[in-house]
Amino acid sequence: MSEKLIPLSSLKKRSGNENYIVEGIITKGLTILGGIPKSGKTFLALQMSTAIAMGKEFLGKRTKKGSVVYLAFEDPEEDIDARFNQFGIDKNLNINFRFGSRGNYFRLEKYIKVWKEENPDLLAIFVDTYGKYKETNTDKPNYQDDYRQASEIRELALEHGVAIILLHHMNKNCNKNSPFEAYYGTNGLPAAADNMIVLYRENIMFEGAELMITGKSIPVRNLQIRHNERMMWEQNLEEQDDGLDINIAKVINYISKEKKFNGTANELCSRLGLVIYPNQLSSLLNKNNHILSNNNVQFIRGKGKVRWLELTLKSDEGDDETMN
Structure with missing residues (x-):
């Protein structure tokens, strides 16, 4: 860190929406996407990956087109392939997968530079799930460990100009009125994140859900969404709010x-x-x-x-x- 002070008038400027990957939802840096088990996080992440790879809208929001890396630490290849078959889309997309259940032995910093060199247009890396990836030094959650690990991932993302999205489990007693406090573990993880997303479902047997979003440069907003016949999430415009102040x-x-x-x-x-x-x-x-x-x-x-x-x-x- 330089000891030289920088005047307010000389701070670096950000032009337009250059930091957005998915407008109003995902920016470059670290994003936490949370939900209770079986709530549809992976479907949502795969759908978002598809939108980025195609440069198409995601839930009505514009995306930047670029390649995607998806680290599938919980699902086998056959399950991921089946989900794309359900989507009914062309699978000739620039989405590259890495499979394996031993995610905590995987060093993201070792590979991200190689991926960026092989795919200069790399924009997003999905880690499904963070629980399979993170280092575990003790049985008891530790704020400092969570914050340090999340901060290191965030620095990697910013250094390489990408968004890293960590899929993470949430407590089953997640409170709708304070959803961003229900991520499993300590508050060290969300404290280091640029953006937080919660896929909230009162009952996983129903097709409807709320996507709750906030971030350092993103205002708090709720999107009402539901599954269509292809199991893709879409906006439920009949119940849509413009955003929560x-x-x-x-x-x-x-x-x-x-x-x-x-x-x-x-x-x-x-x-x-x-x-x-x-x-x-x-x-x-x-x-x-x-x-x-x-x-x-x-x-x-x-x-x-x-x-x-x-x-x-x-x-x-x-x-x-x-x-x-």
């Missing part, structure tokens, strides 16, 4: 943990570190009351000179959650 997301996450808030908008802004004016927060909560309600948060706005706010987490049965 990050301030509303923070309020929902806070209430899901604390169960209740009763105070002024200024107090809530201060408590959550929201960079908006209190009157803007009040208007935002009022405008998005239906989203709060859909996430089991009841919102009441008081009147008078001191406009207090009351936010309460509702139970599944419709009653207020009791406070301990």
